[in-house]
Amino acid sequence: MIINTIANELAVKPAQVEAAVKLLDEGSTVPFIARYRKEVTQGLDDTQLRNLEQRLGYLRELEDRRQVILKSISEQEKLTPELQQQILAADNKTTLEDLYLPYKPRRRTKGQIAIEAGLEPLADALFADPTLTPETVAAEYISAENGVADTKAALEGARYILMERFAEDAGLLAKIRRYLNENAHIRSRVVEGQEKAAVKYSDYFDHSEKLASVPSHRALAMFRGRNENMLHIQMVADPGQEDSPAHASYCEQIIAEHFELRNQGRPADAWLAQVVTWTWKIKIGLHMETELFGQLREKAEEEAINVFAKNLNDLLMAAPAGAKVTMGLDPGLRTGVKVAIVDKTGKVVGTTTIFPHAPQNQWDKSQRTLANLCKQHKVELISIGNGTGSRETDKLVGEMLKANSELQAQKIMVSEAGASVYSASELASKELPGLDVSLRGAVSIARRLQDPLAELVKIEPKAIGVGQYQHDVSQSLLGKSLDQVIEDCVNAVGVDLNTASPALLSYVSGLNKTLAHNIVSYRDTHGAFARRQDLKSVERLGPKAFEQAAGFLRIVNGTNPLDSSAVHPEAYPVIDSIVSRTDVAVNDLIGNTDLLRKLNPEDFVSDNFGIPTVKDILKELDKPGRDPRPEFKTAAFKEGVETMADLKPGMILEGVVSNVANFGAFVDVG
Structure with a gap:
């Protein structure tokens, strides 16, 4: 099924x-x-x-x-x-x-207590025959022994029996749920006396819209306002009539029709109508509000998590600048701008702190320091974190590059989200043991330009901050979704087995934190891996883990050239048959587009490997280790556009999308 x-x-x-x-x-x-x-x-x-x-x-x-x-x-x-x-x-x-x-087993309800007091026959009689007079029939059930003091108590007990029976009818609940899903509104109002404190929720001070079509960002905003005791929110079953005191909800009519109750002026009709009203207001209405708000929150959270996941995917799969000497700048005002230079492999080769902004105002000195560092280390890229002081720091670097036209460096603004989290992490202290915590963020900012994926996987995904209302959603669902995104990205790109960090390795198919740590320990003890088969010597890395991981792990310049490709070791026999048929060595097959395109995939199909796998192998041999990420390029910001006042209608600008939400995108245009 x-x-x-x-x-x-x-x-x-x-x-x-x-x-x-x-x-x-x-x-x-x-x-x-x-x-x-x-x-x-x-x-x-x-x-x-x-x-x-x-x-x-x-x-x-x-x-x-x-x-x-x-x-x-x-x-x-x-x-x-x-x-x-x-x-x-x-x-x-x-x-x-x-x-x-x-x-469902539950604690004793008023309806159950009434049944125990012998009032179920009374409820059944009035429900079955509205021509009976409630007070007259109820008098027969007065019993001090059963705790039924008078007719009022008897009728109240009978009412609770029917209310619970009605409220537990699955067919009725389905009808009411369908009506509410099609018609109900969510209404929010400011909590009296909180008008000033709740100013950020002013759009929701007196707001109403259809429950079924509330955008996720508005739903989460209203729920957050309620949690902070700034807003009241309620479900309105019959929009437009909620302020009419004499108004009976259409849901009451649904209940009455479901049980074929019609008010024809018979003795018990008024009493049964009251049962219907109470069933809606006390039982079903509150239950449905809780349920539908729960569904709304769940749907809104799912959409928010999907937005977060897509943004994270885009960030992780952003084009890597590659092996270029990069200067990372972690902007700050009073505390200075932290500077770190990393070489083509990401190794730290220089650090310092400059103080171009108030109160020190060492603008010219800071420019000279940056220029000297760029010349000394032949810096190709300058990565500027987009936090506090980033605009001022961007201006500083721009002036420095203009004044030193011989420098070939490009400046790029990058998201510094999560850099401070990484700086204080255990991983950072192991990777950069001799470096002050305050400078580690600059290293991360430099490295994330070289290879966003390899660097950002070191940071708790939630700390990267590329979503809406990320702290309002289910943290377990968010964490699971983001882990899946990272897993998909890491395995789509592939991982260099001899340079990858434990954090990066832990997301490889079939691996976990323990196995990633064991791989790095093996690498530290025995030196670089020469071939994929050596993975089998890693502690606790069994046949299943090897099967799942091997194809995604690359060994550059190893003993077998295929180990640097995405061809799985289990499929090497296919390549052996290609070599045998063409009489061309593996090294000469790789990148030999003309030869590979002449081969017929069907000639290499076997019981173990079908057409899809053979085609993938030929494609991989043509362009081994191809990176699915786009080519690196930078946005050219328009000169003279520095404030909102500089923007004009119809102006076309290049920019960098820094965040996306359901209500729009945030674009850095300079």
């Missing part, structure tokens, strides 16, 4: 889903399956596999819960064939819990 459900949702064959589920259950990762098991899944890509993995988790949880519910109701001896069929047919957790509601 789960296999067919996912296949329908993804519009793929059940056999594809079944194959992917088997691989996932065996411990294969999404990047590994997407790249190296295309024949098995018939070409499912990483996006389809991520969706499949997510739905598989949800549907398995649903199935586990279904079995728990069936067992519980069966043990109560209340499981009818009809109810069992409804439970088996439930395709989401909400429907399943609705069906379980009447049978």
Whole structure:
């Protein structure tokens, strides 16, 4: 059932889903399956596999819960064939819990107490025959022994019995939920007396909009305002009529129609109408508000997390400047601008601090210091963090480069988000043990221009700050989503086994922090890896981890040229057959576009390797280790545009997108 459900949702064959589920259950990762098991899944890509993995988790949880519910109701001896069929047919957790509601063990309610007092026959009688006079029938149930003092108490007990019965009817709940999803509004108002303190929420002081179409950023803003006790928010079931005191909600009409209750002036009709009103206002209305607000928050959080994940993906997959000597500047005003120079490999070759801004105002001296450092180390790129003092520092560097036209360095503004977090981390202290904490941020700013992916994976993803309301969403879901993004990015690019940090290695398919640490320890003890097979000597790195990781790990200038490519070691026999057929050595095959394009992939298909794998191998041999990231280029900021006043309608500017949210993008235009 789960296999067919996912296949329908993804519009793929059940056999594809079944194959992917088997691989996932065996411990294969999404990047590994997407790249190296295309024949098995018939070409499912990483996006389809991520969706499949997510739905598989949800549907398995649903199935586990279904079995728990069936067992519980069966043990109560209340499981009818009809109810069992409804439970088996439930395709989401909400429907399943609705069906379980009447049978759910719970503490004693007013309705249960009334049943224990013998009032259920009274409730049943009035519900079945509205021609009965409530007070007259209720008099028969007065009992000091049962705690029913008078007719009022008897009718109150009967009312609670019916209210709970109505509120636990799955069919009714589905009707009301459908109506509210189509019509209800969310309304926010400022908490009285908080007008000044809540000024940032002024858009929501008296705000109403359709619940089903609230954008995620507005929903999260209202929830945050409520959490801070700045806003009241409520669900409005009947928009436009909520201020009418005599107004009865349309939901009350739905309840009455569901149970075929009509007010025809009979003795019990008014009492039953009151039961309906109380059912809505006290039971179902509050329950639905909680449920629908919960769903709204969940949906808004999911959208916010998706925005965050996409931004992080774009940041990690940004074009690397590559092996260029880079100066990193961590701007500051009173505390000075921290300076670090790293060589082409990212090794720190120089650091200092300059004080161009107030109160020291050492502008000219700072320019001379930067110019001398650029000349001394032949700096090619100057990476400026975009924090406090960045505009002033950018101006300083611009003037320095103008005054020293012989310098070939380019200045680029980069996000410094997370640099301070990295500076104080245990990893930074191990990587840069002799460097003052205040200078480590400048090193990170320089390195993240050389290779954003390799540097940013060292930072807790949430500290990078490329999302909206990231602190308001489920931190566990956010963390899981961002980890998946990093895993996909790292494996899409590939990792140099002999230079990668433990942080970078830990995201490689099949590896974890322990194995990453063990790889680095092995490297430190035995020297650089000469071939992928040497990974098998790493402590605790077994056959499964090797299978999952090997294809994503590169060894440059190793004993086997294929180890620097994305060809998996398990597929080396395919290349052996290519070498045998063409009589061309591996080294001469690599990059030999003319020869490779003449080869027919079908000639190298075997029981183990199909057309998709052979095509991937030929493509990889043509351009080994190709980087999926775009070519590095910088935005040319327009001269004379320094303030908002300099902007004119119709002006076209180059810029750098620094952040994206559902309501728009933030672009640095200089």
